[in-house]
Amino acid sequence: MFLINCPYCGERDQQEFKAGGEAHIERPKQPTELSDDEWAEYLFMRKNIKGVQFERWNHAHGCRKWFNMVRDTSNDEIKAIYKMGEKPPSQ
């Protein structure tokens, strides 16, 4: 449980948000040409990092907008928050 600074609404309780998992997983440009292995990579395989991780969040009980977050999963400390489409900050 922690506070999240929504880029649209400001600081709110984490309860209002829904975690969307790992960020910057690009949807395949040519889905029809993908092998089964590549589909598995895209759909299921995750870094699941212990440490600084880039992830997506949704302000589900607020503005309902998606945004990105850089968070240390070993202590839940939020390093940065940026909007969808913006360039991720360097670590």
Place this chain on the structure above:
Amino acid sequence: MRNKYSVFSLIKNALSYHENWQRAWKDPAPKKEYDAVIVGGGGHGLATAYYLAKKHNMNNIAVVEKGWIGGGNTGRNTTIIRSNYLWDASAGLYDHALKIWEGLSQELNYNVMFSQRGVMNLAHNLQDVRDLKRRTHANRLNGIDAVYLSTEEVKKFCPIINTSPDIRYPVLGGTLQRRAGTARHDAVAWGYARGADAMGVDIIQNCEVKGIKRNGDSVEGIETTKGFIKTKKVGVVAAGHSSVIANMAGLRLPLESKPLQALVSEPVKPIIDTVVMSNAVHAYVSQSDKGELVIGAGTDDYISYTQKGSHQIVEGTLNAILELYPIFSRMRMLRQWGGIVDICPDASPILSKTSIKGLYFNCGWGTGGFKATPGSGDLFAHTIANDEPHKLNAAFNLNRFVSGDLVDEHGAAAVAH
């Protein structure tokens, strides 16, 4: 030579004020090389080592544990054992484990306090009723004992449940597996550690894995905080930290690690003599032999390795517990804790070879691995020793995420994930 625990050894040691008990396992320094190394000294890892030594004659093996034996999820779960899973593959896997549980204390010469007090799952809406009836039939087709109970039968089996029709989530029925129950979780780790140690397995605590050394597509050994250990076979049983080890080997797994919480109350006299689980409101409760109510809550929905968990998760669970059991309204909670669980997209485990020769993973047990401990160890030992899965864990391979042949137990496994 390992001394056998018996009533005679108890009397003998009582005479010397219990000061001369033999150590249950040694504290060795790692050797330079082993035939196999198990990473993770929880119940599953120790059971794997035990069955490798016992059934596959692999005695020159080690278990490396970054903390202490049973200090991770083995000592953090709510000790529930059952096998009433929906799909055939899961039924085979979990009932294999349940059958070993039934003779485990005798086999290990260690009292794991296995108690077949029954596990009851409640239905709170019409879809629950349909799902639970379907699962009861599926269980019986697989030879797993299961009965469907009406609301009156639920009340009779566990009289303290509030079966009034006007509560927010009324009890419409339930299922009961009588062979299911609980066991003392620490004792399972200790019993397997003692048994494995007696057969020559080195159990190395405070030894964290820092890297996996590969030669092309084969494993050569592991880097640890106690130096390099050469080995051709590495079995990783690291629960919530499986992805951390996988990343060291350059592998990716379909896992997300999340905090799962549990809590216990102050000890009281016996009040609930079974295990009651409720999927829809996510609350389950049993009573330990010490008298504490053991309550399991849900996972947080974000990835975290903090072993804490959020307050509102516990609050939601306790709200549900209080509505179902008004008699607990003045109970005080004694302790709360979290463990990191590794959850697969299909909520089924992975016991599998990998693309790297000699590297095996036993992970993805998510919120319910304790019940499978003996079966998981047995089947994973078979997989490591033969470099091929046993027929009971063949479906739980890593390749199912490529082939699409998932074992989808989400919501079907009698518990919400």
